[in-house]
Amino acid sequence: MNVLVIGSGGREHALCHALRRSRGLGRLLILPGNAGTAELGTNVPGDPCDIALALEVARREDVGLTIVGPEEPLAAGIVDAFEAAGRRIFGPTAAAARLESDKAFAKQLMRQYAVPTADARIFDDYELARQYIATRDEAVVVKAAGLAKGKGVIVCADPADAILAAERILVQRVFGEAGARIVVEERLLGREASLLAVVDRHTSYLLEPAQDHKRLGDGDSGPNTGGMGAFCPTPLVTEAVLRQVQTQILVPVLDALVREGLPYRGVLYLGLMLTAAGPKVLEFNCRFGDPEAQAILMRLESDLLELLNAAVDGRLEQVEVRWDPRHALCVVMASAGYPEAVRTGVPIRGLPPPADDAVVFHAGTRRVGDEVVTAGGRVLGVTALGPTLADARRRAYELVAQIRFEGAQYRTDLGA
Numbered sequence: 001m002n003v004l005v006i007g008s009g010g011r012e013h014a015l016c017h018a019l020r021r022s023r024g025l026g027r028l029l030i031l032p033g034n035a036g037t038a039e040l041g042t043n044v045p046g047d048p049c050d051i052a053l054a055l056e057v058a059r060r061e062d063v064g065l066t067i068v069g070p071e072e073p074l075a076a077g078i079v080d081a082f083e084a085a086g087r088r089i090f091g092p093t094a095a096a097a098r099l100e101s102d103k104a105f106a107k108q109l110m111r112q113y114a115v116p117t118a119d120a121r122i123f124d125d126y127e128l129a130r131q132y133i134a135t136r137d138e139a140v141v142v143k144a145a146g147l148a149k150g151k152g153v154i155v156c157a158d159p160a161d162a163i164l165a166a167e168r169i170l171v172q173r174v175f176g177e178a179g180a181r182i183v184v185e186e187r188l189l190g191r192e193a194s195l196l197a198v199v200d201r202h203t204s205y206l207l208e209p210a211q212d213h214k215r216l217g218d219g220d221s222g223p224n225t226g227g228m229g230a231f232c233p234t235p236l237v238t239e240a241v242l243r244q245v246q247t248q249i250l251v252p253v254l255d256a257l258v259r260e261g262l263p264y265r266g267v268l269y270l271g272l273m274l275t276a277a278g279p280k281v282l283e284f285n286c287r288f289g290d291p292e293a294q295a296i297l298m299r300l301e302s303d304l305l306e307l308l309n310a311a312v313d314g315r316l317e318q319v320e321v322r323w324d325p326r327h328a329l330c331v332v333m334a335s336a337g338y339p340e341a342v343r344t345g346v347p348i349r350g351l352p353p354p355a356d357d358a359v360v361f362h363a364g365t366r367r368v369g370d371e372v373v374t375a376g377g378r379v380l381g382v383t384a385l386g387p388t389l390a391d392a393r394r395r396a397y398e399l400v401a402q403i404r405f406e407g408a409q410y411r412t413d414l415g416a
Contacts, residue, residue, distance in 0.1 A: 002027040002062055003305065005041075006048050006078070007069025008034050010332075010363035010381040011290035015067060015304070016040045017359060018297045022305035029061055035372045036362025049073050051081045058087050065090060065309060068266075071147055074286055075101035079266075090308045091266040092286050096257060099268070099284040103183050104145040106284050113256040115249055117281040118273075120185035126170040129182060133162045139187040144169050146178030150214075150226035151339050153283075155187060190275040192282065193236045194292045197250055197270070198307060200316040201263045204250060208299060208323055209237035210292040212271075216339065218413040225339045226378060229414040231329040231389060232295040236274055245270065245279050253284075265311060294361050294381045295328040326357075329392040329415045330383040331400050335364070336407025338377035346374040348405040358384040358395055360403070374405055389415050 001024050005012050013036040019025055020040050028041030031048055046053045049072050058066055066082060068074055068091040077094035091097075098105045104122045109115075122145070123129035133140065142165040144152030152175050156162035162184065169179035194212050197204045211234035216222035237245075249270060257264045269285035269292075288297075297304070301322040310319045335342035344364075351360055351372060361383055364376020382399050386392030393415040400410060 001064035035365040118185040145181035188273040
């Protein structure tokens with residue numbers, strides 16, 4: 001079966017790496033891909049949000065399954081267009097993907113169906129938001145309701161900071177139209193964890209739990225980013241926590257979507273805060289997390305193509321999923337200036353070849369002649385396996401020390 005992967009980041013490289021081990025894989029195409037995916041398949045130039053182009057490629061190349069990596073094409077309705085054209089595709093419809101593309105919708109759905117999450121208010125008027133925030137006397141979180149590439153969440157230690165954040169989003173529009181509405185919610189206390197479920201509208205399967213690191217600097221300092229690293233599994237998610245997530249969050253949310261006429265198929269990412277009162281939802285994503293996918297998929301022993309085909313066909317319960325018992329840890333290497341303006345075109349040196357226990361996943365890269373150069377904020381996801389988390393961590397940072405590009409920044413405390 002020929003497969004088309006939509007996207008150009010580290011998540012898409014990790015998907016391609018896992019797909020290459022699939023027995024049923026024919027040609028592998030990536031729209032548009034990066035320097036790393038080019039080593040595994042054929043990159044197709046173009047905009048990943050160009051739905052007409054994606055459909056044309058799927059028809060021309062006799063693609064049997066299209067896998068959508070990033071959130072923007074999902075929100076734009078790529079799944080709806082493919083299904084209308086009779087093409088097989090893995091991902092939720094645009095209406096179901098509102099769980100990610102519209103945080104206000106997700107918050108209202110959780111409130112209606114009693115899914116545990118932070119108490120929140122929704123605003124599209126700055127003055128009303130300012131008045132509400134001024135009545136608070138504790139830390140709050142201000143979120144752009146739309147898609148902001150993982151950067152639209154501002155954790156504010158006091159109400160004055162939150163008022164400034166609301167002004168930046170609603171008035172100054174630092175996140176563009178993604179900030180036409182904001183969600184102001186209480187700051188939850190606890191430890192964060194990520195759970196991803198493959199869903200086929202009737203059945204769901206939870207992948208191995210991971211722990212992400214959103215803040216730019218060591219010790220969870222600095223601004224929020226799209227993710228600076230992850231490891232899998234995480235000891236935070238015990239069997240008891242998994243049962244709570246299944247019964248209190250995953251099943252109620254999927255049932256709520258069915259009741260609302262929005263049956264879900266694809267990957268549902270649960271961003272959780274493990275509080276003293278139990279797990280609560282921080283956010284939903286409607287695709288594989290990045291960089292969680294790099295760590296999780298490194299440990300997947302089962303055939304990924306078989307798993308995703310089963311989800312598309314509604315027979316997920318027939319698939320047995322096996323995991324490598326080793327731990328995986330991913331260290332993101334980012335460009336200078338990230339998560340703000342970054343310089344691209346910087347040569348990357350010292351890239352090691354893939355090994356059984358380590359792969360450098362490309363995120364923001366491209367090839368120029370004989371050189372691989374930077375092409376984005378997050379550049380590489382250096383991912384390693386080890387018998388223990390400490391072993392995986394040691395191996396990953398050994399490789400990080402070998403890789404050089406001007407201005408590279410990364411956290412040194414992942415998995416410590």
